[in-house]
Amino acid sequence: MVKPNLKVKIGSLELKNPVMVASGTFGSGEEYGNLVDLNKLGAIVTKSITLKPREGNPPPRLVETPSGILNSIGLQNDGIETFIKDKIPFLNKVKTAVIVSIAAHSINDYAEIAGRLNKIKRVDALEINISCPNVRGGLEFSKEPDSASAVVAAVKNRTSKPIITKLSPNVKDISEIAMAVQEAGSDAVSLVNTFTGMAVDIETKMPVLGNVVGGLSGPAIKPIALHMVWETARRVRIPVIGIGGIMDYRDALEFIIAGASAVQIGTANFVNPKAAVEIIAGIEGYMRRNKIANMKELIGCLKT
Ligand code: SIN
Numbered sequence: 001m002v003k004p005n006l007k008v009k010i011g012s013l014e015l016k017n018p019v020m021v022a023s024g025t026f027g028s029g030e031e032y033g034n035l036v037d038l039n040k041l042g043a044i045v046t047k048s049i050t051l052k053p054r055e056g057n058p059p060p061r062l063v064e065t066p067s068g069i070l071n072s073i074g075l076q077n078d079g080i081e082t083f084i085k086d087k088i089p090f091l092n093k094v095k096t097a098v099i100v101s102i103a104a105h106s107i108n109d110y111a112e113i114a115g116r117l118n119k120i121k122r123v124d125a126l127e128i129n130i131s132c133p134n135v136r137g138g139l140e141f142s143k144e145p146d147s148a149s150a151v152v153a154a155v156k157n158r159t160s161k162p163i164i165t166k167l168s169p170n171v172k173d174i175s176e177i178a179m180a181v182q183e184a185g186s187d188a189v190s191l192v193n194t195f196t197g198m199a200v201d202i203e204t205k206m207p208v209l210g211n212v213v214g215g216l217s218g219p220a221i222k223p224i225a226l227h228m229v230w231e232t233a234r235r236v237r238i239p240v241i242g243i244g245g246i247m248d249y250r251d252a253l254e255f256i257i258a259g260a261s262a263v264q265i266g267t268a269n270f271v272n273p274k275a276a277v278e279i280i281a282g283i284e285g286y287m288r289r290n291k292i293a294n295m296k297e298l299i300g301c302l303k304t
Helices: 080-091 107-118 145-156 174-183 219-235 249-257 275-289
Strands: 008-010 013-015 019-021 043-045 062-065 068-071 097-102 125-129 163-166 188-191 195-198 213-217 240-243 262-265
Touching: 019 275, 068 219, 080 107, 097 107, 107 125, 107 145, 125 145, 145 163, 145 174, 174 188, 174 219, 188 219, 213 219, 219 240, 219 249, 240 249, 249 262, 249 275, 262 275
Parallel strands: 019 043, 019 262, 043 097, 097 125, 125 163, 163 188, 188 240, 240 262
Antiparallel strands: 008 013, 062 068, 068 213, 195 213
16 A cells, blocks of 8 residues: 555645644753654644743642643743744754744734744744633633634734634533634634643642642543544534544544544653654554545544
8 A cells, every 4th residue: 555645734734744742742842852753743833932931830830640630830931032033943944834832811912923923934833822721811712702713813913824723621612612713714723722620739738739720631631622622623614633632543543533633742742752753653554554545534534
């Protein structure tokens, strides 16, 4: 059999395969560059950047749970100007798609960051993070269709790059938010960000996380994320990018068969830095074994 075609399209952006590394779990790739062939990835989604630098939340900011992690990083980053100066030169050498995640507290700030990135050729697409549970107001824009679409419309107005909107599972109906951002011009949606959670130290009777609450990711959330992806993919026309506890290629295929055009690997990177490249090889092996020539045959092929 000839080599299966793993290419997928996210709006006008073509990826060499459907496997990206999720924002906040892979930096901008430098730290992983010695361990993993970054050029094999479908895309790198960078840690969310804000207009001004942010120190993030007080420690502890990570807690292991029986089947995942809780994080309360709080959008720590060096701000857009330092990102452009320090990270873009490295990313210029990487031969895969670069998707820059952006976060803000105001619609104007989202638009401003999008405007500044629009001039940078290396940035292939933007992922609008309206779903961080770890900062005050971080979920504000993801809760209602109107506020989510207002952010997308403002970003769209300042960029010619494809836009992905990253959605929160901490809402009543995630597919309704997906439909709203689609109408506002989002080229794709990625879901899910983390589920709000917490942990308590029974000896001190204090919250374990410095910020009290955090976001749960990892295998514990996979079935719920998968259900949200399936429901959303049935309702929207734009590509859905599946995220949530994907640890191996079988998990990735579950999301793709349920309707995801691509997937993002997050928590698994902390366990095995090579997880994403192993997942790409695993998907290719599955396609060969099952004589599937093209990813298109797999996306949304769930028999119900
Ligand atoms: C964080 O920096 O707190 C995590 C980002 C996110 O959950 O969107």
